[in-house]
Amino acid sequence: MLEAVERLFREAAPEADYASLRYVRGRNEQVAVRQNIVEPVSTSEDVGAMITVVDGGGLGYAGTCDLTRAGLKRAADKALEWAHRTAGKSVLDFTRVHPRSPKGEYTSRPAKPWDSVSLGDKIALLQEVCEQLKADDRIVDWDARLWHTELETLLLTSDGGRVYQRFHFLVPNMTATANEGTETQTRSFGGIGCARQGGLEVLDDLGFHEAAPRISSEALQLLAAPDCPTGKMEVLLAPDQMILQIHESIGHPLELDRILGDERNYAGTSFVTLDMFGAYRYGTELLNVTFDPTRPNQLATYAFDDDGTPAKKEYIIRNGILLRPLGGAISQARAGIPGVANSRAAGWNRPPIDRMANLNLEPGESTFDEMVRGIERGIAMETNCSWSIDDSRNKFQFGCEWGRMIEDGELKGVVRKPNYRGVSATFWRSLKQVGDAAGLQVLGTPFCGKGEPNQSIRVGHASPACVFGNVDVFGGA
């Protein structure tokens, strides 16, 4: 298929200043067991290509699932038509923006490939997990699931560029829902934030096999727990909540296309402005954030973005100072400042836009015990279950599945419905402690939504647990 597409593109590429073809083939398999019954196994294969044409300063694209000679020709003609229609009416003269002749390859290498274990054995594993989750009559719903994706992309450019990349992703999850009267509590395996590149070794690395008894027990404990108290106090956020905090209040506001206004009708704008880069204090000295597409097995690790820009690690925030935005080649040309290789598309049917990719909080020096010991009164929160933030990515409110009181430097009883709210522009300035490398977790979500037309994409986040001071905390009802 790849050779045919390549040959047809070289033949069908229109006479234009620049043209590219981005081929994407994704194969998915989802296996799930709910209440000890095997759910329908879902498989899918999606194949298509997007042709992008730049001519006379305009840019047009056409995505098609018809990869025949005629189909690609029609797509090329459509893309050229839109390039001509938009010439002189666009936000930018696109003529010299694209990376020149990119060449390279990337392949993620699963240690335990998805197909090396039979479907029957995967089902047996999930059955076993399910049986462990149903530990009590008050567990009213429970499930365990695995979602594997194999993704192959090929970027060809009219100036001879060729980038081939192949990825394997695994998203495991399990949930236990407990009920008593009109109170229902759910505990999960990291919500939707527990995903990595790789094969079934991800299950070993993330502790999937051992998690079920704890998840079930914690759902039951939450039923009996008091609501999280209300007040200003310290919070100790676990990595599976930190990734959401990083994502919403650092990642999105630093996306350059938001800062340039592209997203204002949908995902929103940003409280960050172009003049802040290089000088603005985003957080305390402890805050170090990197864009890192090089970390092995993280969800959004790659060698090139979808425009063909080579990807490398960059500091976004160093010692609390904001350094550079998350913007790809086109946004960088519009803004006139350097960014990163993060122009990415959700599939062959959507054009690339600025996305987060892997955005990580670099570890500090505090052990978990030291962080707990340093808190006089606070809440330790774990696993995000509620998220909301304003369209400038400033006023936020987040909630977690699991909370524990911390009093006089010791972890105490469980509290339910722990929520907190704050303002991005000041929240990171209350960062008091950053966990060490031993506590760092490499996580990620397959569902980051943005863009018009809408795109849902994979993003990776790695973070240790962190402590924030003087946070507005509250519970339910």
Next chain:
Amino acid sequence: MREYFNTIADEIQSHLHADEAFTSDFGAEDSDFVRFNRNEIRQAGHVTQRMLEIDLISGKRHASGCGSLSGDLETDRPRIARLIKSLRELRSHLPEDPHLLYATEVRSTERTGSSRLPDAAAAVEEIRKAGQGRDLVGIYASGGIHKGFANSFGQRNWYGTHTFNFDWSFYHQLDKAVKTTYAGFEWKPQEFDRKVSWAKEQLEALSHPARTVHPGRYRVYLAPAALYDIVGILNSGGFGLKSHRTKQTPLLKMIEGEVRMHPSVNIAEHTGAGIAANFQEAGFIRPDRVTLIEAGAHRDCLVSPRSAMEYGVPTNGASLMEIPESLEVAPGDLPMERVLRTLETGIYVGNVWYLNYSDRSNCRTTGMTRFATFWVEGARIKAPLNVMRFDETLFRMLGENLVGLTREQDLILDPGTYYQRSTQSRLVPGALVDDFTLTL
């Protein structure tokens, strides 16, 4: 396109073994997408996509698979043959599925319309003309959407529509903007001009110095676009039978009789009032209406075929996710023209944004005000409001604190384009609410 789908269905049939049945679900679109920023074009292009899902059934065992199709029969025939072969192999490793249910009574339907859409280039010119000298940002999406269902019993369902949806904002500055949607089947310049004029009037109101209010409880008017999102949060587990039986619905306290909404609250899945297809992926036909909440009390659930088998009740044609696709909130008796007079002093909320449950058991929802939201005093709009966070339970909002629903409803077509262009819609009035809690 319909003939192509029928040929595909025949092709699937030709591969069946004697003991097999199939259901198949087809979706396709040919769409233009043009994205604007500051009245200039950010991205413009076209997407052609076709997707087919086959569920290959033998007794109580089945396996389903989904694949993109090229639209070229010579290319697609071998793909279908490969897909069926792989499903047969997959099925051999699977146990019987006690929750399998699919339509066996043949009920073929057809709903099509010819395209009256404007040429996309002409629409773009009209849009740029309307935005001249203004900061216009948004997206124009347009084209044909097709859905089909076929099974081995001979049922064929076809749905085709040609719609456009121009979802845009005029920005004043920073985050102060007015959001408008113009959607339909045929571009009517007068209707578009009316929407543009309305947006310009609102933009003028946004140019006054903004006001910030303190957290607290306020009397608010939720315009239809705001109520659209607030009732939309109930899509997340509010109405499905599975979420009710597993006690995960945010309406649990209502079902158990601990709380009621206001007697004027009536919510239904009203397929007849929307633009979505009236069939679902297992071949069941949706009734014109399923009443979900009646006079403030819970009435029926949306029941997918799987839930029907699991819980022993009849399906009412809901999709697997059991979410409404054509939700209607019945109107009240407050004339829209009297909204400001009835509000007197408080907040006019044009839009809300980024809703999520903050306490699911109490149906408590947090979110932000957004776009054209104003402080109202003496029944007049006084100033745009800086964005505020709300955190309030729907039981109070649409219960004891509901002052009234407007007599008029807006049919809002979902501009969503995740994976494909949405055909969901909601028919909603505005709502006047007392003691609405703002927290940040």
